[in-house]
Amino acid sequence: MSLPAKPAVGGTNEKAIIGVSLKMYFGYERTLEYCREVASIAAAHPAVRSGEVELFVLPAFPVLADAGRLLETSGAGTGAQDIFWEDEGAYTGEVSGKMVAEIGGSYVEIGHAERRRIFGEDHRVIGLKTAAAYRNGLTPVLCVGELNSGSAEEAIAHCSAEIDAALKRAQSLGPAGRTIVAYEPQWAIGAPEPATPEYISAVVRGLDEHLRSLPGQAGSRVIYGGSAGPGLISQLDMSVAGLFLGRFAHDPEALKTILDEAAARLVGKGVTV
Numbered sequence: 342m343s344l345p346a347k348p349a350v351g352g353t354n355e356k357a358i359i360g361v362s363l364k365m366y367f368g369y370e371r372t373l374e375y376c377r378e379v380a381s382i383a384a385a386h387p388a389v390r391s392g393e394v395e396l397f398v399l400p401a402f403p404v405l406a407d408a409g410r411l412l413e414t415s416g417a418g419t420g421a422q423d424i425f426w427e428d429e430g431a432y433t434g435e436v437s438g439k440m441v442a443e444i445g446g447s448y449v450e451i452g453h454a455e456r457r458r459i460f461g462e463d464h465r466v467i468g469l470k471t472a473a474a475y476r477n478g479l480t481p482v483l484c485v486g487e488l489n490s491g492s493a494e495e496a497i498a499h500c501s502a503e504i505d506a507a508l509k510r511a512q513s514l515g516p517a518g519r520t521i522v523a524y525e526p527q528w529a530i531g532a533p534e535p536a537t538p539e540y541i542s543a544v545v546r547g548l549d550e551h552l553r554s555l556p557g558q559a560g561s562r563v564i565y566g567g568s569a570g571p572g573l574i575s576q577l578d579m580s581v582a583g584l585f586l587g588r589f590a591h592d593p594e595a596l597k598t599i600l601d602e603a604a605a606r607l608v609g610k611g612v613t614v
């Protein structure tokens with residue numbers, strides 16, 4: 342298959358980024374059905390078509406190639422929820438970033454809270470996987486977030502340290518590229534409600550400033566995840582570039598509403614979409 346065009350690169354405050362991780366919720370056929378519906382929504386959405394709203398879907402590995410084929414002409418991108426840190430070799434059961442890129446992926450999620458907690462991924466592993474993403478031309482969606490609810494200052498310090506650990510190791514191994522940081526407070530993942538808009542905005546303002554001050558990261562952006570759904574993005578500071586969605590994107594109509602809200606927020610800031 343031909344590689345899908347890379348979605349528009351961010352780097353200004355006038356782009357929105359909406360990502361969806363399907364985690365392990367859907368089977369093969371349901372994932373394809375979902376991607377068909379998302380492709381139809383994306384293809385008809387002016388802001389996705391123009392690249393003002395960057396949309397990507399991260400399905401499970403076995404369906405990634407087919408999902409990519411369904412989405413590739415719609416303006417939406419695809420990628421993986423994880424990769425191994427080496428590109429080939431005797432690593433039973435693992436999937437390389439090289440193969441994800443070969444089958445059309447443009448993104449890879451690195452260091453989600455579930456991988457840190459359930460699979461024991463630490464700073465070293467996350468840094469190595471971030472390096473593998475850059476090396477293979479994938480945009481890492483680097484997940485960071487504090488375990489327990491506290492002050493915004495504490496969250497900024499915790500998450501900045503997680504970003505620094507990943508990027509420092511990755512940059513010791515090769516050139517870095519654009520990064521999407523997904524700020525996901527662990528206590529807000531899988532919850533009934535997201536963190537408050539005030540809290541999200543305060544933390545992301547700090548992380549955005551920190552991230553873009555790092556070498557080679559001027560075009561990188563921070564998005565928010567953790568029970569995000571319709572109605573949230575319009576309440577957030579513009580330093581929050583977008584949303585990383587889980588359960589509340591399972592209904593394609595909800596995703597369409599979120600894309601509309603992301604586009605309307607840009608228009609509200611005077612951007613033509």
Ligand SMILES: O=C[C@H](O)COP(=O)(O)O
Binds near residue numbers: 362530532566586588
């Ligand atoms: O990857 C997505 C996040 O972990 C958020 O998931 P959630 O919206 O279902 O809480």
